[in-house]
Amino acid sequence: MANYEVVIGLEVHLQLKTKTKVFCGCSAAFGAPPNTHTCPVCLGFPGSLPVLNREALKLGAKVAMALNCRVAEEIRFDRKNYFYPDLPKDYQISQYGQPLSQRGYLLILTEGKEKRIGITRVHLEEDTGKLLHGTGQSLIDFNRAGTPLLEIVSEPDISSPEEAYFYLTALKSILEYIDVSDCNMEEGSLRCDANISVRKKGTKELGVKTEIKNMNSFKAVRAALEHEAARQIETLESGGKITQETRLFDSARGVTEPMRSKEEAHDYRYFPEPDLAPFDFEKDVLRDIKREMPELPEPRRKRFMSEYKLSDYDAAVLVSDKALADYFEKCSSLYKKYKIIANWIMGDISAYMKEHGLTIDRLNLKSEYLTGMLDMIDKGIISGKIAKTLLIDIVRTGKDPLSLVKEKGLEQITDTAQIDQAVADVIKENKRIADDFMGGKQNAVMALVGKVMAKTKGKANPQKVIEMLKESLKGGL
Amino acid sequence: MELNKLTAHGLKHLLDKGDISNIDICNDVLEAIEKKDKALNAIVHFDKEKAIEKSKASKGLPIFIKDNICVKDELTTCSSKILSGFRPPYNATVIEKLLKKDFVLMGKTNMDEFAFGSSTESSCYGPTKNPWDLERIPGGSSGGSAACVAADEAIFALGSDTGGSIRQPAALCGVVGLKPTYGRVSRYGLIAFASSLDQIGTLTKDVEDAALLLKTISGHDAMDSTSVPVSTPDYSLKIKDSIKGLRIGVPQEYFGQGLDSDVKDSVLKAIDKIGQLGAKCEKVSLPHTEYAVAVYYIVATAEASSNLARFDGVQYGLRAKDVKSIEEMYKKTRALGFGDEAKRRIILGTFALSSGYYDAYYLRALRVRTLIKKDFDEAFAKFDAILTPTSPTPAFKIGEKTQDPLTMYLSDIFTISANLAGIPGVSIPCGFTKENLPVGLQILGKPFDEETILKVAYNYEQATEWHKKRPDL
Numbered sequence A: 001m002a003n004y005e006v007v008i009g010l011e012v013h014l015q016l017k018t019k020t021k022v023f024c025g026c027s028a029a030f031g032a033p034p035n036t037h038t039c040p041v042c043l044g045f046p047g048s049l050p051v052l053n054r055e056a057l058k059l060g061a062k063v064a065m066a067l068n069c070r071v072a073e074e075i076r077f078d079r080k081n082y083f084y085p086d087l088p089k090d091y092q093i094s095q096y097g098q099p100l101s102q103r104g105y106l107l108i109l110t111e112g113k114e115k116r117i118g119i120t121r122v123h124l125e126e127d128t129g130k131l132l133h134g135t136g137q138s139l140i141d142f143n144r145a146g147t148p149l150l151e152i153v154s155e156p157d158i159s160s161p162e163e164a165y166f167y168l169t170a171l172k173s174i175l176e177y178i179d180v181s182d183c184n185m186e187e188g189s190l191r192c193d194a195n196i197s198v199r200k201k202g203t204k205e206l207g208v209k210t211e212i213k214n215m216n217s218f219k220a221v222r223a224a225l226e227h228e229a230a231r232q233i234e235t236l237e238s239g240g241k242i243t244q245e246t247r248l249f250d251s252a253r254g255v256t257e258p259m260r261s262k263e264e265a266h267d268y269r270y271f272p273e274p275d276l277a278p279f280d281f282e283k284d285v286l287r288d289i290k291r292e293m294p295e296l297p298e299p300r301r302k303r304f305m306s307e308y309k310l311s312d313y314d315a316a317v318l319v320s321d322k323a324l325a326d327y328f329e330k331c332s333s334l335y336k337k338y339k340i341i342a343n344w345i346m347g348d349i350s351a352y353m354k355e356h357g358l359t360i361d362r363l364n365l366k367s368e369y370l371t372g373m374l375d376m377i378d379k380g381i382i383s384g385k386i387a388k389t390l391l392i393d394i395v396r397t398g399k400d401p402l403s404l405v406k407e408k409g410l411e412q413i414t415d416t417a418q419i420d421q422a423v424a425d426v427i428k429e430n431k432r433i434a435d436d437f438m439g440g441k442q443n444a445v446m447a448l449v450g451k452v453m454a455k456t457k458g459k460a461n462p463q464k465v466i467e468m469l470k471e472s473l474k475g476g477l
Numbered sequence B: 001m002e003l004n005k006l007t008a009h010g011l012k013h014l015l016d017k018g019d020i021s022n023i024d025i026c027n028d029v030l031e032a033i034e035k036k037d038k039a040l041n042a043i044v045h046f047d048k049e050k051a052i053e054k055s056k057a058s059k060g061l062p063i064f065i066k067d068n069i070c071v072k073d074e075l076t077t078c079s080s081k082i083l084s085g086f087r088p089p090y091n092a093t094v095i096e097k098l099l100k101k102d103f104v105l106m107g108k109t110n111m112d113e114f115a116f117g118s119s120t121e122s123s124c125y126g127p128t129k130n131p132w133d134l135e136r137i138p139g140g141s142s143g144g145s146a147a148c149v150a151a152d153e154a155i156f157a158l159g160s161d162t163g164g165s166i167r168q169p170a171a172l173c174g175v176v177g178l179k180p181t182y183g184r185v186s187r188y189g190l191i192a193f194a195s196s197l198d199q200i201g202t203l204t205k206d207v208e209d210a211a212l213l214l215k216t217i218s219g220h221d222a223m224d225s226t227s228v229p230v231s232t233p234d235y236s237l238k239i240k241d242s243i244k245g246l247r248i249g250v251p252q253e254y255f256g257q258g259l260d261s262d263v264k265d266s267v268l269k270a271i272d273k274i275g276q277l278g279a280k281c282e283k284v285s286l287p288h289t290e291y292a293v294a295v296y297y298i299v300a301t302a303e304a305s306s307n308l309a310r311f312d313g314v315q316y317g318l319r320a321k322d323v324k325s326i327e328e329m330y331k332k333t334r335a336l337g338f339g340d341e342a343k344r345r346i347i348l349g350t351f352a353l354s355s356g357y358y359d360a361y362y363l364r365a366l367r368v369r370t371l372i373k374k375d376f377d378e379a380f381a382k383f384d385a386i387l388t389p390t391s392p393t394p395a396f397k398i399g400e401k402t403q404d405p406l407t408m409y410l411s412d413i414f415t416i417s418a419n420l421a422g423i424p425g426v427s428i429p430c431g432f433t434k435e436n437l438p439v440g441l442q443i444l445g446k447p448f449d450e451e452t453i454l455k456v457a458y459n460y461e462q463a464t465e466w467h468k469k470r471p472d473l
């Protein structure tokens, strides 16, 4: 295993978030009753003709630019010919000879280092319909037929299943930043196929590759590639040969298997689409796209490190989710201890969101409420421990932290007399532990602190309690 | 009065004066159809009652439409079994334009299956006969449209022209056939044969009607990306200007071997006549003419092979019964639905696009196509129009060429180049052979300059009587 290296290239199909389909005026929305978003054009009726939706082209160019690709000056389309019932015209309008853009790259972080993964091409095409197989009959839903699809093909620069996972995460993050797609693998708005081969370390020639399909999550991609790499190495080690073929991933069993239908060598007979005349991509449109390009995750991560002095890890976690990073920045304008904001977002807040299946946009937590609460901790009005429950109260009620603290009487006890009494009581009630402490067991004091906190319902300042306990026990019982 | 024998502009005049109603016209047209179409077989989808109903509901002129142009809810089959029963859910753009101007859509005319042919013999409804000689073909593929206009079963008709499919049958039937510039008329709703060559055009009894109908169907269409946003001139006025001083080229390549001597005589006389009318006719060379047929049969069949893929039995038209798999359904449906010529062209086109052959055939054909276009660009730098015969021969006998596709393909030798170059062309009657078969003169023009070729055509027509001759049926 150790003396092999893995070579992976990924092909991602992305549904672009346009209002209408790519060559007709039908709605591109997901989830409508079957065959309600159709017209003669997307049904491929005789005599109908395609007209390019410029919005789809713009979104495609946006992706290309975000992936550092060169956008073609002239836009051309080609026909990809093959018969399939979900393909209304029995050809797909795609881009072949001259794609929308070529030669870009994507940066991933692997083993703490940056790595460039080349992007071969990004091109625009139309999606197919969907086959629904029932008993004894098959039905077709053409709602999806003609929705805009962007194909993003990577160079075989990916050297491990883990890197493939990083590539997809980084890609998804960029796509979310530029807001071009829902990127939902389960709903099919992002699909991924992988090409993988292995070779002995030091060899230059590529091994025979297989194509892996049917992976419905990033984790499934990683698992499928892990299995496939192992299978290929095992086959070669036992003197076997790799067959160039398409294999399907069975996620339940975690294995790849050859596609059962007989693999036909497809000749797609690409040729220029005569119904769409080539045209020059308007320079001002391209300029506008460039100007409106938001800050992308990689530069933002670097800025978070320098501007907010966040660690590499914290910055990476925050920027990987645009909404989370935006939320962090909103808070940072109100509260200047950035590391503390980051800790809360990545700690309690993320945990709560995960538990309840929420995203930051859906979470009922105004940035000024979070920073207001952090202020109260700093001022000693509440303890950090109280803050943890207060946070959940804010989220549940939507009320501001100050009113909640007042309403529930959560203010920290600053009156030393009240704490004095609690300390004295605890020492009296827990003589054995107190003895241990005085006998040299320093840790024992923490058990006493806990008891005092319980007596004061968590409202005492724990630092203060420790001081007072030590003070009381110094002179002996 | 036999109103069916009049031109559209003549009838308009009578309608405007209130001398006749459009019901009168409809009745005369119906009578002519009943009398003659059993013999001609020019019209394939026609419902008399419906036609009368439609006439009553409108004030406009009746028109016939080639069977490859979509009319909402009416049979549109490209004269192919594979589209049997197909009624499109929408109107072609040209149909919308006609309806807006109150035209009455009478019915559909016969054609070669999917416009694959030059004789209207490959129709699944059987061949259309030439009204000048019922043993002969009317030309094709718009043979039905040309024949019904020539036989006065119609006032005028729409056709489509991919390699001469309007001009050649117009020549062979003795009517006026106009193929506009590629991009002048929207192709939306024209069932595609070869998308980069197809263009809808007109078949009329005279040039003025061609001008009138062209004006009606022209204009930029947002539904067709290849339609060009240029304004539509008022042709009917401009064509009446004199042609004095016009520079006209006569390409020597069009007068060589294979040209029927009667056709040649008529065309040369017509050129002389046009010279007498004040135009300056000179020789010109279009050196790549000899490659046109070869280029055409690669480009056109390649596009056709892809355009016709959708006839797979899944959504509409014919579907083979008793099949066990999707592959079997495709194969049986297409084997059953397409005729021999359609199959031949699909196979040719598929081959030309196949990997390993693409560069040698399709790509090379595209390059030569550019050279042919350049020939015309250079010629039109010196000349305002080009005159040629429309067809190398007059109408041939039914069955004469069906067993020899290559000979059949040569019927389009003089018309194909205009489609490859995207330029407009019109064929007008210019004489008869010894056997009393009509001969056509082709006038080619600069892109979007239909005005000039119609002007030449009109001036010639006014100075001659050929267009007034009608077949005895």
Ligand SMILES: [Zn+2]
Pocket: A021, A024, A025, A026, A037, A038, A039, A040, A041, A042, A043, A146
């Ligand atoms: Zn649609």
